[in-house]
Structure formats: C-alpha cells, structure tokens
Amino acid sequence: MKLRTLSLCGFATLAIALSANAQKPNEPSKSFYRNMHRQEITIPQIMGYNVYKADLHTHTIYSDGAVTPEFRVKEAWRDGLDIIAITDHIEYRRIEREMLHYMGDHIKDEYRNLPKGVNTNLQGDAADERGILSNLNIGHERAVDINKLYGLLVVRGVEITRNDGHFNAIFTTDNNRIYHPDIKTSIGNAIKQGAFVFQNHPKLDKSTASTMTPLAEQLHGEGLVKGIELCNGPVMWSRLISYCLDNGYTPIANSDVHDTSEYRFYPEHNDGCYRNMTLVLADKCNEKSIKEAIFAGRTIAYHNNKLIGKEEYLADLFRASVTLHYVGLNKKEEVVVMLTNRSSLPYTVKYGNKQVIADAMKTVQFALPKGSKSVDFTITNLICGNGKRPTVTMQVPRKE
Numbered sequence: 389m390k391l392r393t394l395s396l397c398g399f400a401t402l403a404i405a406l407s408a409n410a411q412k413p414n415e416p417s418k419s420f421y422r423n424m425h426r427q428e429i430t431i432p433q434i435m436g437y438n439v440y441k442a443d444l445h446t447h448t449i450y451s452d453g454a455v456t457p458e459f460r461v462k463e464a465w466r467d468g469l470d471i472i473a474i475t476d477h478i479e480y481r482r483i484e485r486e487m488l489h490y491m492g493d494h495i496k497d498e499y500r501n502l503p504k505g506v507n508t509n510l511q512g513d514a515a516d517e518r519g520i521l522s523n524l525n526i527g528h529e530r531a532v533d534i535n536k537l538y539g540l541l542v543v544r545g546v547e548i549t550r551n552d553g554h555f556n557a558i559f560t561t562d563n564n565r566i567y568h569p570d571i572k573t574s575i576g577n578a579i580k581q582g583a584f585v586f587q588n589h590p591k592l593d594k595s596t597a598s599t600m601t602p603l604a605e606q607l608h609g610e611g612l613v614k615g616i617e618l619c620n621g622p623v624m625w626s627r628l629i630s631y632c633l634d635n636g637y638t639p640i641a642n643s644d645v646h647d648t649s650e651y652r653f654y655p656e657h658n659d660g661c662y663r664n665m666t667l668v669l670a671d672k673c674n675e676k677s678i679k680e681a682i683f684a685g686r687t688i689a690y691h692n693n694k695l696i697g698k699e700e701y702l703a704d705l706f707r708a709s710v711t712l713h714y715v716g717l718n719k720k721e722e723v724v725v726m727l728t729n730r731s732s733l734p735y736t737v738k739y740g741n742k743q744v745i746a747d748a749m750k751t752v753q754f755a756l757p758k759g760s761k762s763v764d765f766t767i768t769n770l771i772c773g774n775g776k777r778p779t780v781t782m783q784v785p786r787k788e
C-alpha cells in the first residue's frame with residue numbers, strides 16, 4: 389500500500405540514498421565475491437552401497453551444446469552431482485562446421501576443399517571413410533582440468549550419432565579411435581576400449597517386441613548395448629521399464645543438457661525436483677567402482693521425483709530413508725503415527741485406500757486403522773516395472 393502512494397518526490401529521495409551507497413566505477417559488487425554454493429542431495433545407503441549421483445549424457449560447444457566443458461563441471465557440482473560425463477556427438481559438430489565454413493580461404497591448403505570439415509553432420513549427410521579431423525578428447529580433457537578444483541568423478545564418453553539411433557559410450561579411453569562409417573563397428577571400437585554402451589532416448593518402432601528400433605533391439609540382443617536411457621530431459625519412456633529391468637539392462641536417466649540445467653529443468657519443475665540423475669550403487673566414487681556398478685546394473689533412474697529400478701533397491705531405499713513412530717490413540721482409537729523422511733527424495737505412500745506424502749526432510753503425522761500393529765506401504769513414485777510399485781511392510785513400535 390505504501391508503495392502505491394509513493395510520490396515522485398519519494399522516488400527522488402530513494403535515488404539520492406542509492407547513489408550515496410553506490411560502488412565506485414569498475415569496482416566489483418559484493419555479490420561478485422560470493423562463493424558459489426552446492427546443493428546437497430542426501431540419499432541413504434542402499435543394500436550396503438553408497439549412492440552416487442551421475443549425469444552420463446551432456447553436451448558442450450565441442451558438438452552442439454551452448455556451453456563449455458568447464459561450465460558443465462561447475463554446473464554439475466552446483467546441482468549436487470558426484471559424477472559427470474561430457475558426451476559430445478562424434479558425428480555432429482555444429483560449431484566446427486560453421487567455423488571452418490567461415491574461415492574459407494584462411495584454412496590450410498589440405499583442408500581448403502573441406503570447408504565444412506569431415507563427417508560433421510551424419511544426421512544430414514552419409515558417413516564416409518575420411519574419418520574425423522577434430523580432437524574428440526578435448527571436451528573431456530578440459531573438464532578434467534577444471535575438475536581439479538571441484539572434485540567430481542569425470543568419466544570420458546561420447547555420443548555415437550546416426551539416423552538409426554543414438555548410443556552413448558562411457559568409460560572410453562580415446563574418443564579419436566571410435567569413428568567408423570558403420571555404426572556397429574563404431575560401437576565395437578568403443579567396447580574394445582572397455583566402454584559401457586547404452587541406448588539414448590529410444591525411438592518408437594511398433595514392429596519390434598521391445599518397441600525400440602530393430603537396430604537397437606539387435607544391439608541389445610547381441611550384448612553390445614547394455615543399458616537403456618529410460619529418462620532423457622523432460623521425457624520418460626514408461627513403456628520400456630519392464631523390458632529394461634526384466635532383461636537385465638541397466639536403467640539410466642540423464643539430462644542430455646545442451647544449454648544449462650537451470651534453463652532445461654528448473655522453470656518447469658520448480659517444486660523440489662532435481663535434474664535427471666542416474667543413481668549408482670557403489671562402494672566408492674572412483675572409476676573402477678562406478679564402472680563395475682553400472683555394468684552390474686546397480687543403478688536407479690531418477691526423473692522428476694520418480695525413481696525407476698529393481699524392486700529390492702527401491703524397497704531398501706524407502707526403508708533406509710524413513711522411520712515410523714507410534715504417537716498414541718485418537719478419539720476413534722485409531723493408531724496415530726509419524727513418518728520421518730531423512731532423505732532428500734519425497735515419497736508418495738499409499739496404505740489401504742489412503743495416501744500420504746512423505747516430503748523430503750520432513751515428518752508427517754497420520755492415523756492407521758484401530759488395532760494396527762504393522763502397515764503395508766505401497767510407494768507410488770517408486771517404479772519397478774510397467775505399473776509395478778514396491779510394497780514395504782513396517783511395524784508400528786509401541787511405547788512401553
């Protein structure tokens with residue numbers, strides 16, 4: 389109300405007050421010196437393993453992303469991740485193509501007839517034998533260099549990008565030795581380096597049993613591709629959850645961020661959601677331990693406060709996150725309890741025909757039917773198959 393009645397004279401007074409406090413020209417503001425803060429995401433141990441938060445699919449200016457590898461590392465640290473892979477497209481390098489085209493006559497003689505580079509857009513052009521002139525390791529190397537100040541685990545990787553499908557190879561050792569005109573040979577080259585390969589953002593093809601493309605289904609069947617990105621950015625492939633889990637493929641959720649995670653995720657889900665993460669159940673956050681866990685399928689895909697994984701992992705996650713306390717009897721002699729959630733993940737819990745939300749880091753109070761000594765909770769935001777949710781039985785401890 390006061391603001392509405394503020395006169396022009398009031399504004400003039402305000403302006404004078406502000407100019408008195410104004411910083412001198414060229415002097416950085418106080419906020420310039422403020423340290424960047426990391427968001428901490430607390431997840432308890434599951435089945436004796438630590439839970440590490442990974443994004444295994446991100447892009448930078450070295451393919452078609454809008455930011456540098458250095459920015460990606462700082463952003464991942466700020467977002468609370470433990471592990472990041474810079475997985476630029478091998479065969480789609482938009483900025484290189486534009487730069488070479490712009491440089492025209494200034495480029496070396498041997499490249500003068502290649503003003504758009506070599507194999508820079510295999511989604512538009514046919515793959516050929518000339519290979520690739522760029523250093524495809526540079527994104528990872530720059531990320532590793534800045535990461536000395538941030539302490540994440542940076543995993544080397546690439547996105548193998550053709551019209552028949554996109555596949556990420558992570559834990560590669562030399563990204564310059566993967567390209568081949570034939571996609572299957574490219575994937576084989578990554579596997580020879582010890583890489584783990586997963587299907588990215590699966591295309592729908594109703595002609596196959598899995599509803600993935602024939603190529604994807606064939607590569608999975610031959611054991612070359614061992615994981616499925618069930619969640620990519622804002623999209624979740626619900627129809628593939630049972631196929632992934634029942635056939636032993638590793639469930640994965642990634643951002644596939646090209647611009648910034650803030651731009652991609654937070655405006656639309658500004659209600660306590662994090663960016664997509666692959667939660668990795670491992671002993672340690674080093675490459676050996678994380679690689680072993682991903683090959684063994686010990687992951688949970690996190691997307692928009694939904695978690696997808698094997699039933700035993702999800703049930704144990706819930707058990708480890710919450711405690712149930714008896715409080716007393718209400719007037720109807722119903723058993724009043726409190727459920728405390730000490731994790732950063734919220735749970736939507738059904739019991740009988742009722743539902744409660746166990747928000748992250750909060751306690752919720754509610755009543756169970758008269759005489760309850762235990763309760764079966766079905767957690768509806770935990771997904772262990774198409775339409776399948778885990779049920780956890782908890783005792784209601786009475787006070788002496």
Ligand SMILES: [Zn+2]
Pocket residue numbers: 547554588589
């Ligand atoms: Zn892709």
Ligand SMILES: [Zn+2]
Pocket residue numbers: 445447547644
């Ligand atoms: Zn991508």
